[in-house]
Amino acid sequence: MLLKRTSKADMSxxxxxxxxxxxxxxxxxxxxxxFILGNLLLKINTxxxxxxxxxxANTLEIFSKPVVSPLKWSSQQETGIHHLVVNMxxxxxxxxxxxxxxxxxKVAGVILLLVFFIASGIWYYVYFLSYAVx
Numbered sequence: 001m002l003l004k005r006t007s008k009a010d011m012s013x014x015x016x017x018x019x020x021x022x023x024x025x026x027x028x029x030x031x032x033x034x035f036i037l038g039n040l041l042l043k044i045n046t047x048x049x050x051x052x053x054x055x056x057a058n059t060l061e062i063f064s065k066p067v068v069s070p071l072k073w074s075s076q077q078e079t080g081i082h083h084l085v086v087n088m089x090x091x092x093x094x095x096x097x098x099x100x101x102x103x104x105x106k107v108a109g110v111i112l113l114l115v116f117f118i119a120s121g122i123w124y125y126v127y128f129l130s131y132a133v134x
Contacts, residue, residue: 017099021092036060066127091120 011019039059043052068084098116102109 013100013103014096016103017096020099021095024095025092032063066124069127 036056036059040052040056043055046052047055067087068080069087070083094116095113098109098113100109101112
């Protein structure tokens, strides 16, 4: 509802695209926070406070590793804040471009956004599996 109301405002297509990507990122962060909080409460309720906190910290570390890692697997797998910034800039630029294309070419933009979502999901999943195997 918020997305429809703000995107119908008289804005330039680029501003609308940036706003839509920001809202998408906001919802993704909110949902991830709720999942981690639910995991924490479930583990504490089931296994006790100490085990629940340790398990949730390990889960958070495993799931946040791809976000703060380099975008290529052949480099050293050291993580850092600069990788987080680069990953977020690439994510923001790619999805802003997808939303911008959707402003002009409805079907092509939706297909492009779908491809971006699938590609980022595959990247995250493959990185997560390679980290879990190592």
